[in-house]
Amino acid sequence: MDMDFDYKLVTSYDFGRRLRNGTWTGLVGLLAGGKIDIIVGALTVTSKREEVIDFITPYFLHTGIGIVIRRPSHGKSLFKFMTVFRGEVWLSILSAITATTLMIWLLDKYSPYSSRNITNKYHKRCRKFSLKESFWFAVTSFTPQGGGELPNCLSARILVGAYWIFVVLVLATFTANLAAFLTVEQIESPVKSLEQLSKQSRIKYTVVKNSIAHTYIKNMKIAEEMLYKMWEKIAINYSCHGLEVWDYPVKEQFGGMLAAIEKTKFVPSFKEGIQKVLMNEDAGFSLIHDAVEIKYHIQKYCKLTTIGEPFAKRPYAIAVQQGSRWTQELARRLLELQKIRFFESLHLKYWNITKSKCNSLQENEGISLQSLGGVFIATLSGLLLSVISLCVEVIFKKRNKINMKTFKPPFKQNVYPDLITDKEFGLGFIKKTVLEEFIFQ
Missing domain, CATH: 3.40.190.10 (Periplasmic binding protein-like II)
Incomplete structure (x- = not known):
């Protein structure tokens, strides 16, 4: 403001407080005692202060008392998706898979209506639920493509139906909680007032x-x-x-x-x-x-x-001594500035300058690799394990061929034919040796 007067600036962050004897400390005490003429700053208008000093027309209304707290910091983990369920829930799921595997195998083995017990009704290529096949059926039921061919006996199908209901509920619960866990860092505080x-x-x-x-x-x-x-x-x-x-x-x-x-x-x-x-x-x-x-x-x-x-919103205002000759002039100049929206433009300019990158970081915040890195690690581990399994299979096959060359059958007839023809399908199938059948079954 251009009012053509000289001034001496006294800086202080202590506006003061009222003592028991009624006197004030800080800037309010200096102003009330006549040692300074004007207070310009983040001084709120209160009834106690108005008892000893005068306030000009408020120049800033967007104030009050607020509550500040730190954003909750959630630990980063590559396997955060595993924390959706607690340890006992994961153990229960593994137990359910194991129990289902055993039950499917037992029902398919002892049911008189299973494919392995009625060979004349079902085709030779019909799926036989050995322990290996039962396990893969139980595991792949959690995937979108499903477990594959179903058991033929009614008892096993009833078990599979109940198991599928369990799979649907587990997957729905996991999906819902995973979304909540991955976005929980964006939640500020459960206290809202x-x-x-x-x-x-x-x-x-x-x-x-x-x-x-x-x-x-x-x-x-x-x-x-x-x-x-x-x-x-x-x-x-x-x-x-x-x-x-x-x-x-x-x-x-x-x-x-x-x-x-x-x-x-x-x-x-x-x-x-x-x-x-x-x-x-x-x-x-x-x-x-x-x-x-x-x-x-x-x-x-x-x-x-x-x-x-x-x-408890209170405005900021300029304070002067009671009965000061500056009261009317300062009030008139403040009203002129309010007419041209000077304080509004100053407010926007100030907060835009001081605005940090926090807002842009929060807007661009998404699910980080640190939260889902474990998914990629699990996939890469599966790829590595498959390569290792391939090496084991190749080595085992080579050793098995060497053993078969050195093996001399006790009879002249060929007990282990290398190739048979399926006349019904017209396809050639490699028949496994007794040892391969035992291992890969």
Whole structure:
């Protein structure tokens, strides 16, 4: 503002507080004592301050008291998808697969209507549920392509139907919980308001001693006590109408909050309070303070966030001495600036300059490789295991051929023919040796 006057700037972050004798400390005390002429800063308008100083037309209305807390930090794990179920659930699923494998094998083996027991009804190529086939059926039932050919006997099919219901429920539960687990890092805090914060006990909270937030909570506690005394008198006078003292309709909130704050202990400054919030990685500590200062530090530290909306809103205003000759001139200039929306443009310009990369990081935040890396590791492990199995199969086959060349049958006839022809299908099939049949069955 261009008002053609000389000034001497005195800087201080202590606006002051009222002592028991009625005097003030800090900048408010200096202004009330006539040692300074004007206070320009983040000074909120309060009734106690107006008793000793005067305020000009407010220039900033977007303020109040807010709550700052650290975003919950969730540990990164390559096998995070495995944490969807607890260990006992995974063991139960493995037990169900094992039990189903054994039951399918037993039912197919002993049922008189299975494909292995009615050879004249079913074709030779019909699937026989050995232990190996039963196991692969139970495992592949969890995949989209399904387990393949079903058992032929009714008893085994009833078991498979019940097993499929179990598979559907397990997959649905796993899918739903996996989506929640992978997006849980984007959830800020389960507490959404001051009322919810006051009702819980997990998240500790405090204020800067003798700050606006501290004064507000103390005043609200006094108001609650006064309201309760008034209710007590009303209940006693109208007890004949059914009113009782314990039917007090107002919830006592701030008295419990002040007791919790005193138990947690105050912080001497806002800077120390922010550092204490940042140190609690489990989001178990919050600070109640001026909403504008909180907003600035949230944009400065991406790990911070707010709980709910600002409350106890009070505007910022320029303060002068009572009866100051600057009152009317400053008020007139402020109104002129408000007409041209100077403060709105200044507000947007300031917050755009101080805005950090936090917003862009949150918008672009997705599922990271650290959360799903275990899926790729499991796939690569399967590929590696398949290559190793191929090597074992090749080595075993070569050794088996060498053993067959050195083996001399006791009879002239060929007991182990290398090739037979299936006349019905017209296809050639390699018949395995007795040892191969035992191993690969």
